[in-house]
Amino acid sequence: NSKVIQTPRYLVKGQGQKAKMRCIPEKGHPVVFWYQQNKNNEFKFLINFQNQEVLQQIDMTEKRFSAECPSNSPCSLEIQSSEAGDSALYLCASSLGGGQNTLYFGAGTRLSVL
Amino acid sequence: DAKTTQPDSMESTEGETVHLPCSHATISGNEYIYWYRQVPLQGPEYVTHGLQQNTTNSMAFLAIASDRKSSTLILPHVSLRDAAVYHCILRTDNTGYQNFYFGKGTSLTVIP
Numbered sequence: 039n040s041k042v043i044q045t046p047r048y049l050v051k052g053q054g055q056k057a058k059m060r061c062i063p064e065k066g067h068p069v070v071f072w073y074q075q076n077k078n079n080e081f082k083f084l085i086n087f088q089n090q091e092v093l094q095q096i097d098m099t100e101k102r103f104s105a106e107c108p109s110n111s112p113c114s115l116e117i118q119s120s121e122a123g124d125s126a127l128y129l130c131a132s133s134l135g136g137g138q139n140t141l142y143f144g145a146g147t148r149l150s151v152l
Numbered sequence: 153d154a155k156t157t158q159p160d161s162m163e164s165t166e167g168e169t170v171h172l173p174c175s176h177a178t179i180s181g182n183e184y185i186y187w188y189r190q191v192p193l194q195g196p197e198y199v200t201h202g203l204q205q206n207t208t209n210s211m212a213f214l215a216i217a218s219d220r221k222s223s224t225l226i227l228p229h230v231s232l233r234d235a236a237v238y239h240c241i242l243r244t245d246n247t248g249y250q251n252f253y254f255g256k257g258t259s260l261t262v263i264p
Contacts, residue, residue: 042195078256079237139243140198143195143197145194146194
């Protein structure tokens, strides 16, 4: 059973609405990744953090998404104005970082934008 | 741009040994090969990883070609619980950050 906790499991939004999802990484893991997985099983990297600091993010994330990993609070990923193409499974993963880079994934949040 | 190539699907019968291939012709010297598997309604589960040497654990055996341009995940005596999408992934730290590049994966069907 995964120790990375994602909420909610399912999220339904209308176009133009905000969509927010949360992730609690495995205890002691400072590195957090967010991926978007489409219905063809293809993954798109969105953003990663080390502690509270953003390491990398793609253009789309920078423009339409906001993400943070505050200390002592869950990480979050928010789509500012949902589009139909945002419908996907959003996966959060954490790792110890450094030389221990195995990613441990949560069960995901499935977003449907109507 | 995908960095790994896998067959879309494979089929096996319970009890057989399955060989899941992955091609990574442009792999860099500092890239590790990771394998994950994913069942419906769940996130990917770590299976194994390696750099140059073959590796083995309780779940699988990973065979890495000597030129590292391909690898094969070997699942001995598969059961119905092994039915999943298997993702072959390269981990790179070329930029100083350690990202994972996912392929589409191979959907493994196990027939009773």
